[in-house]
Each structure stands twice: as structure tokens, then as C-alpha cells.
Amino acid sequence: MLLQVRNLRCGYGSLEVVRGISLHVRAGEVVGLLGANGAGKTTLLKAIVGLLPPWRGEIRMAGRPIQRQPAWRSVSHSMVLVPEGRMIFADLTVRENLQVGGYHNPDRALHLDLVLDRFPRLRERLHQLGGTLSGGEQQMLALGRALMARPRLLLLDEPSMGLAPLLVKEVFAEIRRMTESGLTVLVVEQNAVATLHIADRAYVMETGEIILEGQAGDLLHNPEVKRAYLGKGHSAPNA
Amino acid sequence: MTRLAKSWLPFAALAAIAVFVQRILPTAHLTQITMSLYYAIVVMGLCLVMGYAGQVSMGHGAFFAIGGYTTAVLTTYNFAPWKQSGWAGLLRQLHVLVLKEDLYGGELLTTTPWTAFVVAMLLTFVAAHLIGYPALRLKGHYLAMATLGFGLIVHKLVLGSTLTGSADGITAVPPWNLGLGLVVSGKRVVRVQNYYIAVVLVLLLLLVLRNLVQSRVGRAFQAIHNREAAANAMGINTSAFKLKAFVASALLAALAGVFFTHYAGGISPSEAGAIKSVRYLALAAASGMANLWGAAVVSTAINFGSLRGWFGSLDQAVFGALLILIISLAPEGPLKPAGLWLQRALGWLVPTRPAAPFPTAPATPGAAPRAGE
Structure with missing residues (x-):
């Protein structure tokens, strides 16, 4: 197990955004973390790399607990975050x-x-x-x-954001190709379909909790995914 | 032009200008340029903090004063009453204390300038850490507030303490013998020599700072200034970096203070005043922040004008107007457009190769000389 998150809780001020999340990423996998805007995906990533201190729970990288480490140390634990909006210098x-x-x-x-x-x-x-x-x-x-x-582990936050559909395809194909050299990827996305096409497994998040997990192929045909992806109260007509 | 020649050109140009200035100006005017050069060192340090680490310090006058007052107090305080004691004898043997005669033939046992310099640097190092460590762990401009408070405290301390001469400050600070026949002193015979000591010191520090900002460390600074969170995610310990930049610039300010005090033969409380700190800050902003050359040239020129009294009692007003002009007309510092204009003029005078139909070399903004290089 490369990355293991157990019962993680964190948020901003008194607002709890991530409410007890557990997930894992095995070496060599591409794992998707899907969910609508505001589900807490980015907050979870921030907590994993140490940009946000977790309130409770455990984060282990290659077996070592890292939940009390500052963000700049994440690189020495062989994980790198590609932040939302790319954040190029x-x-x-x-x-x-x-x-x-x-x-x-x-x-x-x-x-x-x-x-x-x-x-x-x-x-x-x-x-x-x-x-x-x-x-x-x-x-x-x-x-x-x-x-x-x-x-060893690449954490991608919304790599499709602001890109034309054709470019999304290109970027995602590149992400898949990177795993051929032994890289492991955790990709956080709103674009569920594109992610599920390149991922091995995926988790679906809603209001700070994981509501679904499974093989990417299974999730792709799961009507729940569509509902969760669109957010609560926006059920697809045939769901 | 080779890359090597290009990187040394600014140094050669500045050295040439320095020699030219010494030749055309009356020797009496060199005093004010020398002082302005020492002030410029403070501004160069601020460039590092503001332009490269993206932080604001409102207390650099205080660090200048710590440097100046430490050396002034130590080199003038008379230890003669303890002359016979064991520790005084030991310190004399270590060249920490030196025995002299004062004007009236009395005994004067004082600290040597080199020792005072080391003590000043150590004091500044500690003070800068005490201010910077807590303030820089927080995001936002807490450093500006912390340093503003620190500056006010230092100002009140030197004003209110008899050890620092209260409102009169300290006078009769002895010359500083650097060795190799070089003496930092305002005496007329060494006026030209002191001008060149200041010029060489500024050039040396420019060289060190340029190498710093072009290195891996410098790239990290720029990354922090650009996007702190992303720099963090790249494994850069941003708060440690900002602290280092702040401490380094505080040390530069104190260094300038030590040289200035020996040169001027004294220091007054106004050097620690908030207005001085604001002035350094404004000069750094007017020089284009991340532009070390700009800091050296602009700050020296403007301070020289002030010290010569060109603007009389309107000095602060003219200073303010100049800043507004510079910031609205050339927000990246006046040196940048001037450099571009010079480049264009040279290209017009000396037509080089005809333009290639397709640019082969990367004719992009990145290839142009950037600020601070």
C-alpha cells in the first residue's frame, strides 16, 4: 500500500469539510477521486500533502505516518501535488x-x-x-x-480544469502513460467520465464523505455515479 | 557578446561611472555620495526581502541603527576604570580592547572597531530572528507590522537611554582601520579613499546578491514570491526561506550602519526613526523591487540629492513626488526602460545582422535580461 488514509477529518475554522474519509492507493495504480464542486476533494488533497492540518485520522505514505508533516516535506516522502489551476510560476x-x-x-x-x-x-x-x-x-x-x-505518488487536482475537451483527452492520455514508468497517481476530478476512462479504481465523494468506491469500469456504468457527480437533488432522469 | 561578458558588463559600467563621478565632482561632494552608497546597501537588502521573498519590512532603519549604535557605543565607551582588572587585560591581549589617549591626555580604553562590528552583526542576527521567526510563520503581512513595532521600540530606546546619548546621539566615533592601509573615516585626507571603499563594498555585495538570486536559492525565492502554495508543494520550506531573506537583509542594513557610523564619526537617533524605514521601503519600491542594480543606482542618486540639500526644506515633498513619478511612469524601476531605450539606440547606431525571416533564437520575454540580473 503506497498511500493509506484512515478516518481523516479536517476543515477550515469550525467548518468540517472532510468527514471521516478512508481510502488507499496501491503502487502503480491510477485512482480517481470524483465528486461535485464543494464535495471536499481539494481539501482532502491539501490535508494529504500537509497544506492543511488534519483534525483527526491518519495518513500513511509507504507505511510511515505523515499527518503532522509540513507541506514542504511531502516531496521528501516522494509525493508531489499538482495544484488546482496549475499554479505555474x-x-x-x-x-x-x-x-x-x-x-x-x-x-x-x-x-x-x-x-x-x-x-x-x-x-x-x-x-x-x-x-x-x-x-x-x-x-x-x-x-x-x-x-x-x-x-512515486502524483496527486493531481482537477487537471482538466479550464481545458478544451480535446486537450483534456490529451492530458489524460499523458497521465495514463506516466504510470508505465512506475508512477502512481491519485487524480481528483469533476470530469468523471474522462477520469474513469484512465483510472483503475475510483472513489466518489459527496459532502465530505465517500459514498461509492469500485473498479473504474464498474463505476462508469453505475447510475449512482451520474447522480453523485451532479450533486444531491440533481438525479439524472433515468436513475 | 558572450554570456560571460554580458554578466560582467553591468559591474564594469558601474565601476566606470563611479570613477567618472569621482573625476568630475568636487571632492567635497564625495562625502554625500559615500553616505548615499551606504544607505543604498540597506535598500539592496530590502530588495531581497520585497522583490524576491515578497515580504515587507518597515523596520530596516532600526537594523541600520542597531549596527551603528552598537559600534558607536562600544568604540566610545571608556573601560579605563577597569584597566587593572584581569578580564580587561585578557581582552586587551585578544585585541578586543585597545588603550588610547583622549584629547586631553586622559586614558581611553575602548573596544576595537572590528570587535564592535562582529558584536553588531551578532546582535542583529539575534534580533532579526526574534522578530522574523514568529511573524514569518504566519501568512500575510505580519512582518510589516512586527517590524514597524520593532522600529518604534528601537527608536524610543536610543532616544531615551543615556548610554546611546539620548537625543544627541553619539559623536567622536573613532575611525575603523580595515587593514591594508584602508581606514573608514570622514577625515578629509581619506575622502577619496572612503568613496572607493563604499563603491567596492556596494559592487561586492551586488555580486554576492546577484549570484544568490540566480542560483537555486534565488529561483526558490522567486517561486515563493510568485505562488507560495505551489512552491510549498515543490518541497520548498517557504517560511524558512523568507526568514533567511529577512535576516540577510537585516544584516546588510546593520553592516551599512556600522560603516556609516565610522564614516560619519557618529550616529543620531533620527537614523532609527520610522520615517527612515519608510524611506528605505519607498526607495526599494521605486527601484523596481526585484532590481538590485536599480536599488543601488536610484537610491544613491536620490539620497545624494537630499543630502546635498538640493530640495531644501521641500526635501520630503520632492522625494514623495519623485516616487509617484517613478512608480506611475516606470513601475519596474527607472533602469529598465532606460536600459531598453539604450539597447534600441545602440541597435539603431550599430546595425547588427539583418533580421532572420524566422526567429531561430528564442526571441521571447524570457530571453531578455530580467530584473535583478
């Missing part, structure tokens, strides 16, 4: 963005080449400022920047 060049990503990687010069081989578009844009890239290119840069740290 707009005033740094593509190259510098990647170098910052490899901040803790002593072989970052060598690794830069490997990442650029994977994303040839970034090589063309190497000296351009991050903020001048298109949405799709920025997402590629965010992925490349995360890979620079040589993580």
Missing part, C-alpha cells in the same frame, strides 16, 4: 519552473532532459515565461514540474 521561464520542481532532486539537470523528452512542447518553449503558455501547455508544465521531483 508565471514570472519564471519554463526552464526555471522545471528547475524549481526539481529543487530537492540532486540529478535535476539530467532529469530535466528526461522530462523534456516526455513533453517536447516544453522544450520548444524552454525560455518562454510560464505565464505566456496556453492552458494545455501550462498543464503539461505543471505535470513536468511535478515529475522533476521524481515522485
Whole structure:
């Protein structure tokens, strides 16, 4: 078990957003975490990497408890978050963005080449400022920047956000391809269909709790998924 | 032009300007430039905090004063009554204390400037950690508030304490013998020498800071300034970095204070005042924040004008007007548009190769020299 979350509770102020969530990710898997806006998916990711202190519960990475660690330590636990909205360093060049990503990687010069081989578009844009890239290119840069740290577990927050449907397909295909080199991925998404097409397993979250889990293929045909994806009170007509 | 030549060009240019200025200005005016250069060091340090770590300090006048007052108190306080005691003898042997004669032939046992310098740096190091550590663990501009309070406290302390000479400050601070025949002092015979000591010190610090901001550490600073949460997720300990930047800039301010005090032969409480801190802050903003060259040049020029009394009693008003002009016309500092204009003028005078139909080299914003480089 690479990542194990047990009974996690956290939130902002007195508002509990994640209400006792348990999930796990095995090495080499792509796991989807689906749910509508406000279900608590991003909050959960923040708690996993340490950007938000958990109130209760346990987070283990490769068996080691990490729930009291600050966010900057998450990289030394071989996990990297690709934040929502990509959060490219707009005033740094593509190259510098990647170098910052490899901040803790002593072989970052060598690794830069490997990442650029994977994303040839970034090589063309190497000296351009991050903020001048298109949405799709920025997402590629965010992925490349995360890979620079040589993580075992990649945590993706809404990688499809703000991308045209064609680009979503391209980005998701790239995410699937990354697992071929041994990477494990936990992807948080509103776009359930795209996620289920590349994931092995998935969890469905609603108002801070997990209401469904299963193999991606099964969930894809589950009428509950549609309902949960659209949120409470928006049941699909044939559900 | 090779990359190496390009990276040294600004240093050569600044050195040339410095020599030129010394040649054309009357020697008497060098005093004010020397002082302005020391002030510029404070502004350069603030650039590191504001432009690269994205934090605001309102207390750099206080760090300047800590440096200045520490050396002023230690190098003027007379330990002669304890001359016979064992510890005084030991410290004399260690060159921490030195025995001199005062104007009237009395005995004067004082701390050596080098020792005072080390003590000033250590004090600043501790003070900056005490202020910065709690303030920088919080998000937002808590550092600005904490340093503002700190500055007010330091100002009141030096004003109210007899040890620091109350409202008169401290005078008769001895010259600082740096070794190699170099003496930091305001005496007329060493005026030119002192001008060059300040110029070389500023150039040296520019070199150190430039290398710092272009290194892995510098990239981390820019990443923090750009997007703190993302930098955190990349494994950068953002609060530790911000603290380091703050402490480094406080040390620069104190360093400037030590040199300034030996040069001016004294220090007054106004150096610790809030208005001074605000002035440093405004100068850093007017220099383009993440622009170390701008900080050195703009701050020296504006302070020189003030110290020469060009604007008389309207000094603060003119200073304010200049800031408004700079910030509205050239928000990235006046050096940037001036540099671009110079580049264009040079390109017009010396036509290089004809433009390629398709740009082969990356003709992008990233390839242009960026702020602080």
C-alpha cells in the first residue's frame, strides 16, 4: 500500500469539510477521486500533502505516518501535488519552473532532459515565461514540474480544469502513460467520465464523505455515479 | 557578446561611472555620495526581502541603527576604570580592547572597531530572528507590522537611554582601520579613499546578491514570491526561506550602519526613526523591487540629492513626488526602460545582422535580461 488514509477529518475554522474519509492507493495504480464542486476533494488533497492540518485520522505514505508533516516535506516522502489551476510560476521561464520542481532532486539537470523528452512542447518553449503558455501547455508544465521531483505518488487536482475537451483527452492520455514508468497517481476530478476512462479504481465523494468506491469500469456504468457527480437533488432522469 | 561578458558588463559600467563621478565632482561632494552608497546597501537588502521573498519590512532603519549604535557605543565607551582588572587585560591581549589617549591626555580604553562590528552583526542576527521567526510563520503581512513595532521600540530606546546619548546621539566615533592601509573615516585626507571603499563594498555585495538570486536559492525565492502554495508543494520550506531573506537583509542594513557610523564619526537617533524605514521601503519600491542594480543606482542618486540639500526644506515633498513619478511612469524601476531605450539606440547606431525571416533564437520575454540580473 503506497498511500493509506484512515478516518481523516479536517476543515477550515469550525467548518468540517472532510468527514471521516478512508481510502488507499496501491503502487502503480491510477485512482480517481470524483465528486461535485464543494464535495471536499481539494481539501482532502491539501490535508494529504500537509497544506492543511488534519483534525483527526491518519495518513500513511509507504507505511510511515505523515499527518503532522509540513507541506514542504511531502516531496521528501516522494509525493508531489499538482495544484488546482496549475499554479505555474508565471514570472519564471519554463526552464526555471522545471528547475524549481526539481529543487530537492540532486540529478535535476539530467532529469530535466528526461522530462523534456516526455513533453517536447516544453522544450520548444524552454525560455518562454510560464505565464505566456496556453492552458494545455501550462498543464503539461505543471505535470513536468511535478515529475522533476521524481515522485512515486502524483496527486493531481482537477487537471482538466479550464481545458478544451480535446486537450483534456490529451492530458489524460499523458497521465495514463506516466504510470508505465512506475508512477502512481491519485487524480481528483469533476470530469468523471474522462477520469474513469484512465483510472483503475475510483472513489466518489459527496459532502465530505465517500459514498461509492469500485473498479473504474464498474463505476462508469453505475447510475449512482451520474447522480453523485451532479450533486444531491440533481438525479439524472433515468436513475 | 558572450554570456560571460554580458554578466560582467553591468559591474564594469558601474565601476566606470563611479570613477567618472569621482573625476568630475568636487571632492567635497564625495562625502554625500559615500553616505548615499551606504544607505543604498540597506535598500539592496530590502530588495531581497520585497522583490524576491515578497515580504515587507518597515523596520530596516532600526537594523541600520542597531549596527551603528552598537559600534558607536562600544568604540566610545571608556573601560579605563577597569584597566587593572584581569578580564580587561585578557581582552586587551585578544585585541578586543585597545588603550588610547583622549584629547586631553586622559586614558581611553575602548573596544576595537572590528570587535564592535562582529558584536553588531551578532546582535542583529539575534534580533532579526526574534522578530522574523514568529511573524514569518504566519501568512500575510505580519512582518510589516512586527517590524514597524520593532522600529518604534528601537527608536524610543536610543532616544531615551543615556548610554546611546539620548537625543544627541553619539559623536567622536573613532575611525575603523580595515587593514591594508584602508581606514573608514570622514577625515578629509581619506575622502577619496572612503568613496572607493563604499563603491567596492556596494559592487561586492551586488555580486554576492546577484549570484544568490540566480542560483537555486534565488529561483526558490522567486517561486515563493510568485505562488507560495505551489512552491510549498515543490518541497520548498517557504517560511524558512523568507526568514533567511529577512535576516540577510537585516544584516546588510546593520553592516551599512556600522560603516556609516565610522564614516560619519557618529550616529543620531533620527537614523532609527520610522520615517527612515519608510524611506528605505519607498526607495526599494521605486527601484523596481526585484532590481538590485536599480536599488543601488536610484537610491544613491536620490539620497545624494537630499543630502546635498538640493530640495531644501521641500526635501520630503520632492522625494514623495519623485516616487509617484517613478512608480506611475516606470513601475519596474527607472533602469529598465532606460536600459531598453539604450539597447534600441545602440541597435539603431550599430546595425547588427539583418533580421532572420524566422526567429531561430528564442526571441521571447524570457530571453531578455530580467530584473535583478
